[in-house]
Every structure is written in structure tokens, then in C-alpha cells.
Amino acid sequence: MSLQILKTNRSFIVTFAGGCSLVMITFGMTHSLGLYLIPISNHLNAGRELFSLAMALQVLFVGIAAPIFGGFADRYSPAKATTVGILILVLSRFWMANIDSPFDLIGSFILGGFGGAGFLGIVLGAVGKSVNPANRSLFAGVIMAAGSFGQFVITPIINTLIHNIGWASSLYYIVYISLSLLVCSYFLSFSGKIKAFSKNTDQTVFGALKEAAGNKNFKLLTIGFFVCGFHVTFVGTHLPAFLEDQNLPYWLSGWALALIGLFNIVGTLMSGYLSGRMPKKNVLAAIYSLRSILFLFFILSPMNEISVLLFASILGLLWLSTVPPTNGIIADIFGPKYTSMLFGITLLSHNIGSFLGSWLGGRIFDYAGSYDYMWLLCIALGFVSSAFHFPIKADSIERLSTSQENPI
Secondary structure, three states: OOHHHHHHHHOOOOOOOHHHHHHHHHHHHOOOHHHHHHHHHHHOOOHHHHHHHHHHHHHHHHHHHHHHHHHHHHOOOOHHHHHHHHHHHHHHHHHHHOOOOHHHHHHHHHHHHHHHHHOOHHHHHHHHEEEEEEEHHHHHHHHHHHHHHHEEEHHHHHHHHHHOHHHHHHHHHHHHHHHHHHHHHHHHHHHHHHHOEEEEOOHHHHHHHHHHOOOHHHHHHHHHHHHHHHHHHHHHHHHHHHHHHOOOOOOHHHHHHHHHHHHHHHHHHHHHEEEEEEEEHHHHHHHHHHHHHHHHHHHHHOOOOOHHHHHEEEEEEEHOOOHHHHHHHHHHHHHHOHHHHHHHHHHHHHHHHHHHHOOOOOOHHHHHOOOOOHHHHHHHHHHHHHHOOOOOOOOOOOOOOOOOOOOO
């Protein structure tokens, strides 16, 4: 028995390390894309709306493909699903480095969206199935913290590469880094050796989808997650350009995004910890309200290096700290068997919000000459999302089952 537990723990450690590494590197690369807005727009002699639309379509297709990749991972294996995603991502970034037209830009970003769909939800699902339900949100927080650390480390490096060797050459480094992710994908193959901490049921994929579609709490959670995508992608895409419009130093945008990632390590860990000790819906409601308050203070404050770095640090605490409680509520209600797929559905809502946050930012800027209206919209949506979470009841759906336990 002790030998079996040891083997299970070793497999879990390898899976967890591979998943954290995969999320860390992909988050760092994804959250650096906003740094390319101005150089690529200048290269194509286009306004900001074109790049914003490309970014918006990328995150939209991440959302569209996420349930597909999640279902593939649940049915076959996380390693196979992430391997496919990595190979698609490599092709997309190579294409992006060689763009000569708006078609190339939009096509490479859409392809990148399909590739990027195979990571976060799959890792959260693979780990979540293997741990005690009371610890799921905490482990999700650690995974998100790893992603944030990647953002902190990789974003300033890419910003420096863009300014030293050019935006196109810097993308080849992203291609090489993406290829290294295949090692992380191999580590995820060890998840098949872990005894799941879950209830065995005969529920099918379509049964799980039907059950989720009829659940009011899942609908409220999914609608609320839309706002998270709107906030995160607007800031991630347009903050560098917004700061350049304020005539602030070029290095500030890279470090602002990096600080968001650094402080999100604390934010996601704190969110995961709190989600195991108080209602997860209350954690989410607080996060969205605090974001709105922070946006309001930011646009009313003097714009300088100190105010920007302070804003980025506080926003980091609230950045993706929504993910552990959101993923936790899904597992609480439906169980962990189809968590990857169901989280993929909420991620689709998130990424529809991301689409609008990115595209509207460019559209409104080209129309009005500033981002003022977008900041006000972010403030309003944050309070609306907060209100949507209070009625959620995360009660588990009872089914006939037999339990399997995992010592982790």
C-alpha cells in the first residue's frame, strides 16, 4: 500500500511540475503580445483596430476550441491534447514572424488561438482530478501563480528583444521556446498513472453538457467570467500603447505587465487559499468590485512611473485570481470528471469578453482618440459581474456513484 502511495505521489509531482511549467511559459508568451501592437501596426501601416481585432479573434478562438481540447483531454489524455496545441502554436508564431498583410496577421493569431486552447483548462483538470476536493482551489492557485511568474520573467525579456533585435526576430525566440513545451507535455502523460480522487459515474460527455446547460449557477458563473476576459485582455493588449500615449518611457510597459504577473502570484495563491475557507462566490464578487475601484482610481490619478507601477502591482493581485474559485465552483457542482471540458465552456465566455475587450479598445481609440470610454466600461462591467455572483449556490449534484480516493 505504501509503495502504491509513493508511486502515485511521484506521478502526481511529475504531472504537477509539468503542468505548472507549461502554464508558466505559455502565460509569459501570451501576455507579452500587447507589446507588438505598435511595431506591427507601424509595419502594416494600419491603425490600432487591426491588431486589436487580431488579438480579439485569437482569444475568441481559444474559447471556441477550449471545450473541444478539454473534451479530448478528458476522453484520451492531457498529454495528447497539449501536444497538438503546442505544434499548432509553433506554426502560428512562425507565421506571425513573417507577416506582410492584414490577412497574415489575423490568420496567424486565429491559428494561435486554436493552439492556445489546449493548456490552462487541461492542466487544471488533470491536477484537479488527482487531489482532495478541499485542496483543489489551492492547487489551482499554485498553477495560476506559476503562470504569473512566467509573465513576470518573460514579458521584460521579450520587450527588450523587440527593442534590440526587432519585433520579427524576437518572435523566432518564441518559436524556439514553444518547441521546448513538448517536454512539459510529456510530463503530463504521467497523469494517467494517478488514481483519481473522484466519484465514478456512468455519465457521458453529452450528459455532462446537458446537465451544465440546465444549471442556473453554472450560467451565472459563466456570464460573470465574461467580464474577467474583457478586463484582462483590454489591459494586456492596450496598456503598453496607453502608456506610450502618455509619453512615458518605453521600458515602463514591459515592467508594468511584469509586475502584474509578479503580484498575481500572491493574488492567485491568496485566492486559492481563501476559496477553501469561505464561499468561492464571495471571493469572486470581491475581486470584480475591487478591480472596478482600482480602474477608477487609476484614471483619476496623475500619470507617471510611480502611479503606473503601483496600479500594475495592485491589479496583479486581482488579475487571474478569478480562476481558482471559478474552477473550484465547477468541480464543486459537477464533480471533477469533466472539469476540463466544463471549464472550457466558461473559458469560451471569458474569451468572448476578451474578444470585445481587445477589439473595442482599438475601435474606440481610433474613433475617439483615447481610451477613456473603455476605462469607464471596465468599471461598470466589474460591478455588474460582482452582482451576478452573489446568487450562485455551489451545491454538489448528487448521483449514484462509488468513491475512489487519492492520498494527495
